[in-house]
Amino acid sequence: AADRSVTSFQAGVNKVSWLLIRFMLVMVPLVLVINGFTKSDWMEALLFALSIAVGLTPEMLPMIVTTNLAKGAVRMAKRKTVVKRLNAIQNFGAMDVLCTDKTGTLTEDKVILECYLDIHGNEDIRVWRHAYLNSYFQTGLKNLIDMAIINRAEKEGYENWDNAYKKVDEIPFDFNRRRMSVVLEDDKGKRQLVTKGAVEEMLSVCSFAEYGNEVVPMSDEIRKEALELADRLSADGLRVLAVAQKNEVPSESIFCVEDESNMVLMGYMGFLDPPKESSAAAIRALKDYGVTVKILTGDNETVTKKICNEVGLPVDNILLGNRIDGMTDEQLALETDRTTIFAKLSPMQKARIIRVLKDKGHTVGFMGDGINDAPALREADVGISVDTAVDIAKESADIILLEKDLMVLEEGVIEGRKTYGNIIKYIKMTASSNFGNMFSVLAASAFLPFLPMLPIQILMLSLIYNISCISMPWDNMDADYLKIPRKWDASSIGKFMIWLGPTSSVFDITTYILMFFVICPAVFGGAYGAPGVNGALFMSLFNTGWFVESLWSQTLVIHMIRTPKIPFIRSRASLPVLLTTTAGIAVGTLIPFTPFGYTMGMQPLPPAYFPWLLVTILLYMALATLLKTLYAKRYGSLL
The missing domain is CATH 3.40.1110.10 (Calcium-transporting ATPase, cytoplasmic domain N)
Incomplete structure (x- = not known):
């Protein structure tokens, strides 16, 4: 069998992965060099830089992606739909054009x-x-x-x-x-x-x-x-x-x-060959969710138009296969958007139309059941077939409908968009908070006489945060978010990092100033380096203060970024997300008060720290809400 073309999902994941890798390749050497020169301990600087690299890595991304896709596949299975390739779930949600054969898909398949x-x-x-x-x-x-x-x-x-x-x-x-x-x-x-x-x-x-x-x-x-x-x-x-x-x-x-x-x-x-009873309702539902339906058939254009009229699909233009052969890809691309019916097509013409639509930036699904549909099923971002299809069509498809009810297409679109939404939440919130942390680390490395956080503490912070995100596949999605096709856009992640990332840095630096000039001197009776002040304990308390503040801000930002609406009031996270984030904050806050925290170089925080922490976090959440609103207005969507 021929290799399948790269789908929208695969291309998107590759772009996002390379974006994060490039970010690490720039930031980690900077941290190493700055700490090496300012602290004069290159081995310690190397360990710190490596821990930063681990902290920057969205370790839970493979699990979040796989769990989201598997959850969607299980839900589709309950609708008697077989998902053969998991990434087809997300492609389903990204789909903005569904091309379909007529016979056996829109029709009853009872000739x-x-x-x-x-x-x-x-x-x-x-x-x-x-x-x-x-x-x-x-x-x-x-x-x-x-x-x-x-x-x-x-x-x-x-x-x-x-x-x-x-x-x-x-x-x-x-x-x-x-x-x-x-x-x-x-x-x-x-x-x-x-x-x-x-x-x-x-x-x-x-x-x-x-x-x-x-x-x-x-x-x-x-x-x-x-x-x-x-x-x-x-x-x-x-x-x-x-x-x-x-x-x-x-x-x-x-x-x-x-x-x-x-x-x-x-x-x-x-x-x-009469149309399925569910065809008209499915086409209306797909239109409501921003999916354009086009007919690609080997049949006569007249009978195809008749079927389209019966299922409520407006016919804007008809293009025949003999005309397509004389067109360049550029000429065909001009016709594809305005054409509803492509009739008298050969199998390779179907595949070519799908390729041209993909080249124009569309995420394309194809639904077919015949031998002549196999090339198009393989070319599409998501290939859909039915249980009565020939074996080669079912083999080429990503998704197989076991029942004749086409309303499962609507369910697939919704599940795909939920899947994408919960994946992109994790990526954007993790990438932006990590980006902000790097600014904070660079600032601290340049001006502090010691490391702002020990490598083991950074790894523990990353672990607790990622465990807090483990419930993300079960989060809710706003209903209006699901109405629009969603596709991977690595550039939007970069913009999001630049907009939201430095926000946390502002409050990290505020915490630095508070800990270095107020709380630590108050506890130890003097500034760092002053006579009688234990420098190691001073640094340990400073590390602990930033650890707790960073954990709170990173974890609470999950609730800020998961929706463009006001969190907790107009849009509430699912119960699993509420439980894991609350547990993460509680565990991270208690660690410094335990023997385990002592082994990690932490010490109990004084009571005076927590009012400052609450004020800092509330201000951070207010500023993050303002910036995410401005971002959504400028770029049209938060996620």
Whole structure:
């Protein structure tokens, strides 16, 4: 099988990963150099820089991503939907264009033989019999149309139509000719070539027609009459196939496409494939969630338009496969946004349309169930198939619907956007707080006579914070956030870091000043380095004060960044998030008062510290709320 194209999810994760790596490659050497020169202890500076590198790493990102995706897959499974590739969940949410085949996806996939007519529009059982022989003797995979022809014949007692014939050879179907032929020989040795296929492609090989009970040359008038009948049938919502035959067949045993010539047009077979009951509601729901639906089909444009009208899909423009072949990708790109129906497509044309849409920046889903849909299913960001699809379509798909209810598409879009939202929350809050911490560390490294926090303390801070985030996959998402397609944007993470990151640095530096000039001197009876002041204990208390303040600010910012609304009032986190963040703050605050904290170089904080801490955190939350509001107004979205 061919390699799958890179999806929107994969491209987004790669960009975000490289953004964080570049950030670390810049900041960590800076910390090393500044501490090495200012403290003159390069080994200690190296350990500190390495701990900073670990602290900068969003260690929980793989778990957060995987848990979010798995949670979405479990929820979809309850709707009897199989998610074969987990990252398809997020691509579902990012999808802003859904391309779909018509047959078996929008329609019931129960094709019924409705009529068999000569070219005058009169019922003619000979047309049906020849179509039956063609379908019965073909050795390839029998599609729904073949089965409809055969099943009705068996139901009405015509299953012996094939008894007098044996197959000599066949010319298989392909998506360029859009027809297939069988060469038969009856029990008297008479040979006949029987062909059925798409109307225009069949007319192109017919030099004669059965007209008024006789075979006559195909004139322009007869061709026009035949096309008009086919158009009327298509306008009634029927899929139309033409049937032709010829008796002048060579005695050889191997035949080829060139033998499909000078055929006699017999008439048409009309098939009914009604739309699913849920199609119209699903299309409306997708529109409400910002997803544009386009039809990519190998069928006739007239019957496709009829189905679109029945399911409430407005048709803005129709583009046929023969025109697409003459277009460059740039020309096709101009047509894709304004076109609703792409008809008479080959499998590779379907895949090409999806590729062009992706190149324009769309996240594209494709839903199909046939052999001809496999390339498009593999090209799409998210390939969707149904339980009645052929094996190759199900193999190529990312998601398989086990029931015919298309409303599961809406559920998939919502789950995908919840998944993305909870992943991007973690990335943005972690990246911005880490960015702010680096500013704080650089400032402290430049002006403090000691390390602002020991390496082991930095690692403990990172551990507690990441455990606080472990419940993020179970967080709530604001309803209005789910209405818009969401895709990965590494540049937005960079902007977010610059906007929100330095905010925490302001209050970190405030804590430095408070601890260095007020609280520590008050506890130890003098400034750092003054006679009688224990420098090690002074540094330990300073480290502890920043550890607790940094933990509070990092953890509470989870509630600030998870929503553009006012936290705790207009938008409340889920109970698991409330519990883990509260527990993280409580544990981190208590550690300095335990023997474990002592082994980590901490000491109990004086009571006077905590009023200052509360004021600092409240001011930080107020400023973060203001800045996130300004950011959302400027860039259109917080997350």
